[in-house]
Amino acid sequence: MVLAAAQELLAEDGLEALTMRALARRLEVAPNALYSHVATKMALVDDILDDVLAAVEVPDPDRGDWQAGLRTMMASTHRVLLAHPDLVPLYLARQGARGPNAQRLGEVMLSLLRRGGVTGPSAREAQRALIVHAIGSAAFTTRRPLERGQGDADGPPRAELIRTFERSLSWLLAGIAATAKPGKA
Amino acid sequence: MVLAAAQELLAEDGLEALTMRALARRLEVAPNALYSHVATKMALVDDILDDVLAAVEVPDPDRGDWQAGLRTMMASTHRVLLAHPDLVPLYLARQGARGPNAQRLGEVMLSLLRRGGVTGPSAREAQRALIVHAIGSAAFTTRRPLERGQGDADGPPRAELIRTFERSLSWLLAGIAATAKPGKA
DNA sequence: ACCTGAACACCGTTCAAGT
DNA sequence: ACCTGAACACCGTTCAAGT
Numbered sequence: 001m002v003l004a005a006a007q008e009l010l011a012e013d014g015l016e017a018l019t020m021r022a023l024a025r026r027l028e029v030a031p032n033a034l035y036s037h038v039a040t041k042m043a044l045v046d047d048i049l050d051d052v053l054a055a056v057e058v059p060d061p062d063r064g065d066w067q068a069g070l071r072t073m074m075a076s077t078h079r080v081l082l083a084h085p086d087l088v089p090l091y092l093a094r095q096g097a098r099g100p101n102a103q104r105l106g107e108v109m110l111s112l113l114r115r116g117g118v119t120g121p122s123a124r125e126a127q128r129a130l131i132v133h134a135i136g137s138a139a140f141t142t143r144r145p146l147e148r149g150q151g152d153a154d155g156p157p158r159a160e161l162i163r164t165f166e167r168s169l170s171w172l173l174a175g176i177a178a179t180a181k182p183g184k185a
Numbered sequence: 186m187v188l189a190a191a192q193e194l195l196a197e198d199g200l201e202a203l204t205m206r207a208l209a210r211r212l213e214v215a216p217n218a219l220y221s222h223v224a225t226k227m228a229l230v231d232d233i234l235d236d237v238l239a240a241v242e243v244p245d246p247d248r249g250d251w252q253a254g255l256r257t258m259m260a261s262t263h264r265v266l267l268a269h270p271d272l273v274p275l276y277l278a279r280q281g282a283r284g285p286n287a288q289r290l291g292e293v294m295l296s297l298l299r300r301g302g303v304t305g306p307s308a309r310e311a312q313r314a315l316i317v318h319a320i321g322s323a324a325f326t327t328r329r330p331l332e333r334g335q336g337d338a339d340g341p342p343r344a345e346l347i348r349t350f351e352r353s354l355s356w357l358l359a360g361i362a363a364t365a366k367p368g369k370a
Numbered sequence: 371a372c373c374t375g376a377a378c379a380c381c382g383t384t385c386a387a388g389t
Numbered sequence: 390a391c392c393t394g395a396a397c398a399c400c401g402t403t404c405a406a407g408t
C-alpha cells in the first residue's frame with residue numbers, strides 16, 4: 001500500500017514531490033507512521049526501482065537467437081525506463097536496482113550471453129555495458145522537466161531517440177558477439 | 186572563491202555534505218550571504234559540473250586520426266569523471282553540463298566526427314551515444330560510498346573496469362565509423 | 371557590492387507512549 | 390502490529406536592513 005501510494009505520488013507530481021511527509025499526507029497518517037512499514041526513505045526508493053522492473057519483457061533464455069533475446073530485453077528495459085523518467089537518475093545513482101526483479105533480469109542476461117559463447121569475466125563486462133547503455137540512454141532521452149507542463153508537445157522527436165538507442169545497441173551486440181568468437185577460426 | 190570552497194567541501198566530505206549552510210560555515214559567513222554570489226544551489230552545482238570538465242584532454246580537432254581523437258577525448262572524460270565520483274549522478278541528472286567547457290567539448294566532438302564523414306543527424310546521434318557511454322560507464326565504475334571509509338582498498342579491480350570501458354568504446358567507434366561509410370562502395 | 375538577523379516553509383527520523 | 394504527539398537537527402531561500 002505504501003509502495004503503491006509512493007508510485008502514484010511519483011507519477012503525478014514527480015521526484016521532488018516524493019517526500020515522506022507528502023506520502024503520509026496522501027495516506028492520511030502521521031509522517032512517522034510510515035516507519036512502521038519502511039525502514040528508511042532510501043529503502044522505499046529501492047523498492048520502487050525494483051518494482052518498476054517487473055514490467056520488463058523477459059524472453060525465454062533457452063529459446064531463440066541469443067542476440068535477438070538480448071535486443072528484446074534491453075529495448076524493453078529502455079521503454080520501461082522512458083515511462084518512468086523521474087526514476088532514471090536514481091537507477092544511475094544506485095547503479096541499477098537490487099531487488100528480485102533486477103536479479104532475475106541479470107540472470108537471464110547471463111544465460112543468453114552464455115548461449116552466445118560469452119562467459120566468465122567477459123560476460124560480466126558485456127552485462128555491465130548493456131545495462132549502462134540502456135539506463136544511460138534513457139537518462140539522455142528523457143526530457144528533463146524544465147517547467148513540468150504539457151505531456152509530449154515539445155522536445156525533439158522521441159522516435160528518433162529510440163532509433164538512436166537501437167542503433168548503438170546493435171553496435172554493442174556486434175562487439176560482444178565478436179568478443180565471443182575472436183577469430184571465428 | 187565560492188566555487189572553489191564548494192569543490193573542496195565536495196572532495197572532502199561528499200555530495201550530501203555540499204549544503205548551502207555548510208558552505209557558508211566554511212566561508213565563515215551567514216548562509217544567506219551566498220546568495221550575493223550564486224543565484225541558487227542548482228546554479229552553483231552547474232558551475233561545478235562545468236568547471237570539472239576543464240581537466241578533460243582535448244585533441245586538436247584538425248590533426249591526427251579522428252577516431253583516435255575521439256578515443257582520447259572520451260577516455261580522458263571517463264578518467265576525469267572517475268576522479269569526481271560524487272558528481273557523476275549529477276551529470277546524468279542534468280544530462281551532461283551546460284557551461285562553456287561542455288560546449289567546447291561538444292564542438293570538438295562534432296569536428297572530429299565531421300572529419301570522419303559523420304554529419305547531420307547522425308553526428309548528433311553519435312555524439313550522444315559517446316557521451317552516454319562515458320558518463321554511464323563512470324556511473325557504474327564508481328563505487329558508491331557505502332560507508333565512506335578508506336580510499337581504494339576495497340572493491341573489484343578498477344583497472345579492469347577501465348578496460349571494460351575502453352573495449353565498449355571501441356565497439357561504439359567501430360559502429361559509428363561503419364555508419365559513416367555504409368557500403369564502403 | 372556584500373553582508374546580517376530573522377523568519378518561512380519545509381525535510382527525514384527518533385523517542386516515548388498509546389491501542 | 391500499527392499508530393500518535395512532540396521533538397531534534399537539519400534544509401534552501403527570501404526579506405528588510407545595514408555598510
